Amino acid sequence: MSLKMNKLVELSGVPKATILYYIKEGILPQPDKPKPNLHLYDEETLERLDFIKYLQKNFNCTINEIKTVLENQKIHNTSNYEALLDAIEIVMGNRDQTHYTKEEAARYLGMEESFLDELLDEGIVFMRDGVLSQKELEIVQIVMEYHSLNLDIELFKTYAHHARELATLEVAMSQKLLNKESKKATIKRLFDTLLILKPYIFNMTTLKEYQGASHVRDTQN
Amino acid sequence: MSLKMNKLVELSGVPKATILYYIKEGILPQPDKPKPNLHLYDEETLERLDFIKYLQKNFNCTINEIKTVLENQKIHNTSNYEALLDAIEIVMGNRDQTHYTKEEAARYLGMEESFLDELLDEGIVFMRDGVLSQKELEIVQIVMEYHSLNLDIELFKTYAHHARELATLEVAMSQKLLNKESKKATIKRLFDTLLILKPYIFNMTTLKEYQGASHVRDTQN
Structure with a gap:
């Protein structure tokens, strides 16, 4: 399937100027140019645009970080969301x-x-x-x-202990997911789970505990 | 203490053009202008610059998100790092x-x-x-x-359970910190702990578990 720019803009919801900027920055491939005034984009470009939006929305990734994720992906020859496994490291600040x-x-x-x-x-x-x-x-x-x-650093040891327990459950859950749906769908779902839902639960629980305790804000100055 | 631009650039490590841009965007206050060619910045501006750098470095915050954090801070009349307690909610995507x-x-x-x-x-x-x-x-x-x-959603219930256990320890730790140092230092340290160290441990542990298991990447296609 080949798409003209208008169609790509419509399907991705990304403005033309942004798409051209991404191409210039090398995070989107150059279009096919069968004729001088005909630029054609393939379906992979659309998928890539979705992935870029996902990285920006959920991890506030900069263009340079997205470049690093995509380069890693090229080296390891993996799919978009699979590259997220490497992306954790980059998002985590190994820049x-x-x-x-x-x-x-x-x-x-x-x-x-x-x-x-x-x-x-x-x-x-x-x-x-x-x-x-x-x-x-x-x-x-x-x-x-x-x-x-x-x-003492007990709190950090406890973090590490809990983190290991949860990681075991997460790997078991990913096996269950693989039995239900495609590898690609599984990887997307895992990252929704690990990088969006999980930090949400942990951060909000901590926030509510502090708001409840009001230790920091109200009891001392 | 009043600072000229040169000194502010030197102490903050932020380029002049960036500082002027922040002022234009309203995330830094206007300087005092006792004479037309003399612009003076106060110490609070320097502290604010450090805080902006912290938000950008650790949370990839955009200028608009920083604006929201700072507006919240103004409403609640809190210090920079104290505003981070509100910032969790904003960083968490309540935009x-x-x-x-x-x-x-x-x-x-x-x-x-x-x-x-x-x-x-x-x-x-x-x-x-x-x-x-x-x-x-x-x-x-x-x-x-x-x-x-x-x-089943056991995994998420388990997240919530672990999150509550850790939140209790975190509030206890913050009380210990308050006994050792100022409120301002405590809040800065808590955010280093909760928003930098903790996600690092959890994400890296999960990553290593997957790399060890290689469930997703290698065993199925």
């Missing part, structure tokens, strides 16, 4: 190209390597392809500040 | 002005009101100021799709 070994990170942060090992063992921070990114350093810094206030 | 009563939402989604009540009781969706926003409708739709595939 920076600076990477550190464990030794470098410990030195940089002025901490004992054994403490970093503990955080890795506990599942509070994670190596990515054998190294630590800027994001991990940021996380370790948040933890170290608690440490320097003489507060 | 839309369309709101629904329970009855309207059930009718709109073509569902039994009793099912919606169940989701509210379970802590899977939440009323906001007595109504449901577009975000809640989106969440309910994700849940309904599972329902229509004859899959």
